[in-house]
Amino acid sequence: MLHEIAPKQYHVEFAKKQPGDDAVCFVFKGPEILEKMVDDVLLPPTYGEIKEKVQKYIYLFAIDDTEYYLADLKEEDIPEGYGWWIVRNAPEHRAQDQHFAEYTAYQLYVWYRDNQFCGRCGTHTEADGSLRMLRCPKCGNMIFPRITPAIMVAVTHEDKILVTRYKGRAYKGYAMIAGFNEIGETAEETVRREVLEEVGLHVSEVKYYKSQPWGIDGNLMLGYFAKLDGSSEIDLDRQELAQAAWLSRDELGEDTIRYQYSLAGDLVDAFRRGEHE
Numbered sequence: 001m002l003h004e005i006a007p008k009q010y011h012v013e014f015a016k017k018q019p020g021d022d023a024v025c026f027v028f029k030g031p032e033i034l035e036k037m038v039d040d041v042l043l044p045p046t047y048g049e050i051k052e053k054v055q056k057y058i059y060l061f062a063i064d065d066t067e068y069y070l071a072d073l074k075e076e077d078i079p080e081g082y083g084w085w086i087v088r089n090a091p092e093h094r095a096q097d098q099h100f101a102e103y104t105a106y107q108l109y110v111w112y113r114d115n116q117f118c119g120r121c122g123t124h125t126e127a128d129g130s131l132r133m134l135r136c137p138k139c140g141n142m143i144f145p146r147i148t149p150a151i152m153v154a155v156t157h158e159d160k161i162l163v164t165r166y167k168g169r170a171y172k173g174y175a176m177i178a179g180f181n182e183i184g185e186t187a188e189e190t191v192r193r194e195v196l197e198e199v200g201l202h203v204s205e206v207k208y209y210k211s212q213p214w215g216i217d218g219n220l221m222l223g224y225f226a227k228l229d230g231s232s233e234i235d236l237d238r239q240e241l242a243q244a245a246w247l248s249r250d251e252l253g254e255d256t257i258r259y260q261y262s263l264a265g266d267l268v269d270a271f272r273r274g275e276h277e
């Protein structure tokens, strides 16, 4: 999965730091990031390249000894060769650790961008010096990064697994049933509700598998296996899904779930190996 970057290690501990010249600077503009293509690889600028022009910066995290910062740069100060690239696209042009770093940085960028003002009293917020937190200097409101839990579930029935296709999305391959936790609901209840809503099926033996941080959408995806309980006849939610089907192990190709970094792909692989039992 995307966050599995071993032997490299992700260090999330917050600190107020000053970038060195070789620190990596992520500059975002909506869904885009400032990068340049060098030998088929997309690279963000280092602090050394933009330090004369940078408006402001904040330390994000490190992977091994590489430190990552969120930085602001005026359009007219963009260095030669750099341009705007969609964060979500072109994973083939990024090393996995950088791809993970960009998705994770994007989540923090969105959080900083959307919490410049206190939601309680409207005052400009300030970054705390010792915690990853924004504080309102007027009313004391403390705002922490928002992580949205969501579930993904592989529903199995004998030697078959349920796959779906979403409507109106760029990704046309198969997916698993997924959805956000609602307030007041356990993750296991979300699993049962989402399966019922999306395909009209009942499940039992809801079993936690593993989780995946997914910064580009601000999620923590919680992966589950569940067994069909009752009729296997699918009643599709046509607003959300284009298709749902039971596939046997033999019908699962290597590319059934195409995106190599996803929890969905991992669930299918675990099913293929019989690890869900």
Ligand SMILES: [Zn+2]
Residues within 6 Å of the ligand: 118, 119, 120, 121, 122, 123, 136, 137, 138, 139, 140, 141
């Ligand atoms: Zn306030």
